[in-house]
Amino acid sequence: MSERLFLKGNEAIARAAIAAGMRCYFGYPITPQNDIPEFLSTELPKVGGEFVQAESEIAAANMLLGAAACGVRAMTSSSSPGISLMQEAISYMAGSELPGVIVNMNRGGPGLGDIGPSQGDYFQSTRGGGHGDYRTLVLAPGTVQEAYDLTLLAFELAFRYRNPVLLLGDAILGQMKEPVTPRVPQQTTDPEAETWCLTGAVQRPGRVLKSLFLDDGALAEHNTRLAAKYQAMETESRAESFLVDDAQLVVVAYGSIGRIAKSTVRKLRAAGHRVGLVRPITLFPFPTAILRDLALAGKRFLTIEHNLGQMVDDVRLAVRTVTDSAFYGHLPGNLPTPNDFEAPILAALGH
Amino acid sequence: MPARVQFREDRCKGCLLCVQACPSGIILQSSRFNQLGYKIAEIPHERMQECKGCAFCALMCPDYAITVFKIEEDA
Amino acid sequence: MQEIPVTRYPEVLIDRPTHYCPGCQHGIAHRLVAEALTDLGVVERTIAVSSIGCSVFLYNYLNLDTVEAPHGRAPAVATGVKRARPEAIVFTYQGDGDLASIGMAEIIHCANRGERVTVIFVNNTVYGMTGGQMAPTTLLGQKTTTCPGGRCLEREGAPIRMAEIIASLGGTAYCARVAVNTVKNVMRAKKAIRNAFQYQLDGKGFSFVEVLATCPTNWRLSPTAANERVATEMIPYFPLGTFQDCAATEEV
Incomplete structure (x- = not known):
């Protein structure tokens, strides 16, 4: 079409x-x-x-x-x-x-x-x-x-x-x-x-759609x-990976913030900084394997969110035993621009 | 004998709403207990002939424990 | 000589002992619903919405397609069912805590929209399953586990008369209050429940039947004494009758 x-x-x-x-x-x-x-x-x-x-x-x-x-x-x-x-x-x-x-x-x-x-x-x-x-x-x-x-x-x-x-x-x-x-x-x-x-139960017993399981062991079995x-x-887990192969630092951000962070990454790349982005598209299931593989490949991580730090927990769980994730939270009340993420990304890169 | 009332004794919970409903006053609480531990409702054999088959007892029974039959003489 | 059964239990009524307490009249109300659906020949196109409380196990006793609704939400769930399957006969079966307290918004708006569903509302003036707490329909002076001194007008307000409220809403095609304490009242209840489903079948609008019933266990009365209380205390406050009938209105 x-x-x-x-x-x-x-x-x-x-x-x-x-x-x-x-x-x-x-x-x-x-x-x-x-x-x-x-x-x-x-x-x-x-x-x-x-x-x-x-x-x-x-x-x-x-x-x-x-x-x-x-x-x-x-x-x-x-x-x-x-x-x-x-x-x-x-x-x-x-x-x-x-x-x-x-x-x-x-x-x-x-x-x-x-x-x-x-x-x-x-x-x-x-x-x-x-x-x-x-x-x-x-x-x-x-x-x-x-x-x-x-x-x-x-x-x-x-x-x-x-x-x-x-x-x-x-x-x-x-x-x-x-x-x-x-x-x-x-x-x-x-x-x-x-x-x-x-x-409607035609030529079959009635069907029951319910969430109550009182019998011994029934709820355990159901759960x-x-x-x-x-x-x-x-x-079903999905994520967009952008310029991560040679990146030293991987930014993890989702939704509209992921898309804004992508612009920042593009801009910093043009300036020669080895930074990439993983944008989780499914938040449950979380794209754990992608992040873990990147951690095993020696990448460092910065999670950017439009909150005080929530998804960063899942990023840390994904890369645990290998590395950690830094965090930058943009607070509500105004719309972030790609420029807002430059300083935190550069800081995480160690510049 | 115009009618017969059959109690499913295993279903009766002894609530006696049938006793309250019976216009002939022939349903009584038995001294016997069923497996659930309820003292069941019953009609003494000798009084069954007083039953008119109105089925009010079945209508009031919350446990579907009563079936009423009309007895017809063959022509 | 041959025996002809006078009593016939409809097939849709599952032959199994109920979990209800001795003298509890849910069993009668279940049977009346089963008889109405059978008489109207709509069993195979009926979808039931069970609610929270003792009657959550409706699906153990009526062999119907059934969905279980959260507490008070049965009219909203029924709305979703009816909109998805307009050809189905849809009913909810709710108690007084479920319908008249936590589910007040859902029942009012379902009725007001004139959803083509039927609501069977069993009012026994108490929260049964949770152990006899005060309900919105608990009578003044009635003792419960959360108004141990008796319901007091100044503190807890007056018992809510649902049938009168539902009848006042624009979408209600049929609304009646019945009791199942006597043979005569059971016959009337049967007719009202049948009417309610008939009105849905005819697409006339929302239909509602409030059934006054006993809870001997939580009333701390014997089943027969509880049944007498329906006549002496409940009916005087919750009068029986038809509060809305769009067919009757049309005739005038």
């Missing part, structure tokens, strides 16, 4: 969701993701889909749970405070093994924070977020094109693993406009869902099976 569109990140995600065959969307207004429900309120009914403005993020996420139980492609979107409210349903979805896509356009926190970009939800996103022992797949696009592409992937992965998938952006990604080539997804329905989803599933997700 040669068509090119000039889209905001939020709209790219909304369009990609429709292209991916999403037929139910449930949302609640919150900045900075309102373009998603606004777009879908008009466009989703045109393709026979259902748009519901829920009474809260709690309700929106539980509507997602209900639609997911029916085996249809469904999505909700919100931003940090709203995602906190959704965690109950996300935990139940993980426990009941229900597929769904949740978009978080990360804003500053804690509490009401601000409405600007932030990466303060990294821990919440990658550690399950709600109560109990579970994980969600987390995809972190750095460009609007990638936001489109990863939205398509999110639905695929949700059904492949019968698990919630979180698409983690921020106010930068949601609000900026870039050219996008709308790719055509390979799959827009999930016929294999017919083996587990709720259709062990979930753990095996999370382990199997490792094959």
Whole structure:
């Protein structure tokens, strides 16, 4: 397809969701993701889909749970405070093994924070977020094109693993406009869902989708099976590696910050500094192997985040026993430029 | 004998809502216990003939422990 | 001479002992739902949403496709189910803690949107499964484990009358309060539950049936005394009747 569109990140995600065959969307207004429900309120009914403005993020996420139980492609979107409210349903979805896509356009926190970009939800996103022992797949696009592409992937992965998938952006990604080539997804329905989803019990016993396991040993068995599933997700880990082969220092940054750091790396390269970048695209599973191989090859690391230091824990875990990672945190409240990262990178290089 | 009431004794929890519902007043609490340890409901054999087959007892039983049969003489 | 069974339990009702306490009327309410779905011939297209509390195990007793909702969220989950499968008959089965306290926002908005779903609301004025704590429907003066001196108007407010609230919302097509304490009331309850599902089947809007029921264990009463309390204390505060019926309104 040669068509090119000039889209905001939020709209790219909304369009990609429709292209991916999403037929139910449930949302609640919150900045900075309102373009998603606004777009879908008009466009989703045109393709026979259902748009519901829920009474809260709690309700929106539980509507997602209900639609997911029916085996249809469904999505909700919100931003940090709203995602906190959704965690109950996300935990139940993980426990009941229900597929769904949740978009978080990360804003500053804690509490009401601000409405600007932030990466303060990294821990919440990658550690399950709600109560109990579970994980969600987390995809972190750095460009609007990638936001489109990863939205398509999110639905695929949700059904492949019968698990919630979180698409983690921020106010930068949601609000900026870039050219996008709308790719055509390979799959827009999930016929294999017919083996587990709720259709009405015709000529078979009723199916129960639940997360309650009271019998002796039942929960242990269930959680062990979930753990095996999370382990199997490792094959989905993705990262962009940029000029790392001869680098002395590898910058690790994700999402829009990864993309800004890439500009800094390019600029410092032009000035002769041997610096590279790894931009994790999946935050769970985390691209541990890539980082560990680089550590074994003698690289040093600097993690840059738009928070006080969260992903740096995962980088340190990835390179442990070999080396460590330095950290630079850009604080919320303003948009970082490539220049902001120059000094910390040079300092980590030892200049 | 127009009707017969059958109690699934293993299901009865001895709540006696059937006793409360029976218009003929023929259901009583037995002195026997079932396997769950409940004193079950029963109709003494000699009073079964008073049953009119209204099935109110079954209607009120929360444990689906009662089946009522109407008895028809063959023509 | 031949014996003809007067009582017939619908096939969708699973033949197994329930976990409910002696005299608990969830069993009656389950049976009435099973009978309504069977009578309307919709068992095979029904999707149930179970809630939190004693009735979470609904799926152990009704052989239906079922999804388990978080506490109070069943109406939101049912909304998602119905929007995904509009051809399905969708119902939630919720207790008073679940529906009238933690799930108040979800039930109000589900009704107000006029979602084509049915809600069976079992009101026994107490949190049963967690051990008899005060519920939003606990009657004034009623002792529970968290209002041991009896519910007090000044401190805890008045018990909430859900059927009246639900009836006042624009999307509600049918709303009734019934009891299952007497044979007559069970027959009426059966009719109301059947009506509720019929209205959903006809696409008329949201339907709601509040079922007054006992919790002998947490009321510290024998099952028969608890059943008497329904008539002497509950019904005077929670009057029985049909509070909304769009078909009746249309006729006027």
